[in-house]
Amino acid sequence: MHMPLSDTLGLNLLAANQHQAEHNREHFEAWNLLCLNVMSSPGAGKTSLLERTITALAPQLEMAVLEGDMTTQLDAQRLEAVGVPVVPITTGRACHLDAAMVSGGLRQLQARLNPADLDLLWVENVGNLVCPAEFEVGEHLKVALLSVTEGEDKPLKYPVMFREADCVLITKVDLLPYLSIDVSRIEAHIHAVNPEAEVFQLSASSGAGLEAWHQWLLAATRAHRCRAELDPGDPNLVNASGSAPSSGPSWA
């Protein structure tokens, strides 16, 4: 007998990815580190900025990078050169990192170091302004980059990315004298879709504006650690093999 039934699921379409992202975040909590997901279109300057920022903050923060790249390991090599541990994640056909890929990267990272020694974990996503916005990897904060050469209206054309970002970096501002771009309009468009976004204008090439961004990062890392110390998680959350139980609290 076939009896028609209907179940109300109310599940997120991306529930499977969401579960893995929460699992990753539980690891981050147990290791007491802040994880940032860095996203932008290809060529906005993610790797150049990380080179500068990691070099500048290395005396104060222990950092590592999970480096998403569709086909090459060129960016991973550039970041290794500034003296930070980098795990390349080659995504192949996929145009974004998902939580399972990041989980695989974390296992490789654990083979090289103890993540509990880190303060900050960078996840450099694949260059793309569309899908990385929907695929959480377990990050605490999303950072989106937009270079001035991309034009004033990108926040309106890719609104989901800029709505989801906690922090937006307007990059390559050293090129402004050569462009007919009004940077205040870029900023206005970002705030139109996301009034709460922190916005910094900077140039990894000239160094302009980097100091304010670095101060924001240091404050975010400190705030994260204070929160963790006020609410210490279960130290047994991560067992000897490094795998955390699939259920448990997660900080979102």
Add this chain to the structure above:
Amino acid sequence: MHEVDMTKCLLLSLQEWKRGQEPQTPVVTAVHLQVGEFTCVEPEALRFTFAAAVQGSWLDGSTLEIESVPLRARCLACSSAYHPDPERAYRSPCCDRPMEEIVSGRELRIRSVDYSLPHQTSQPAAVPPR
């Protein structure tokens, strides 16, 4: 075409639901989704990839029903709801405020599944919403 990855994720999520039905094997006739306008998902592309992905799987023969949910925001100055227009930089037409509170349009939800249980003897309790 990230709808391929979206579809993979949808199938994994449905797989989790199916495991909850064990030892019975549900025959799914329709999967109902709600897809918000303010997401990175194109319903047509999702339908296309779903049809291709379920061929030969336990979901073969099922249809994907997509309900589009329009983007709605609330103006925090006057509380009126509006449809944010990209041409107006998503700002409220009443008070020219930025898009602060999104009321709907971010949905990416599996709303329900229509199915039958071959050779079933008793009707199982519905899965509680998660």
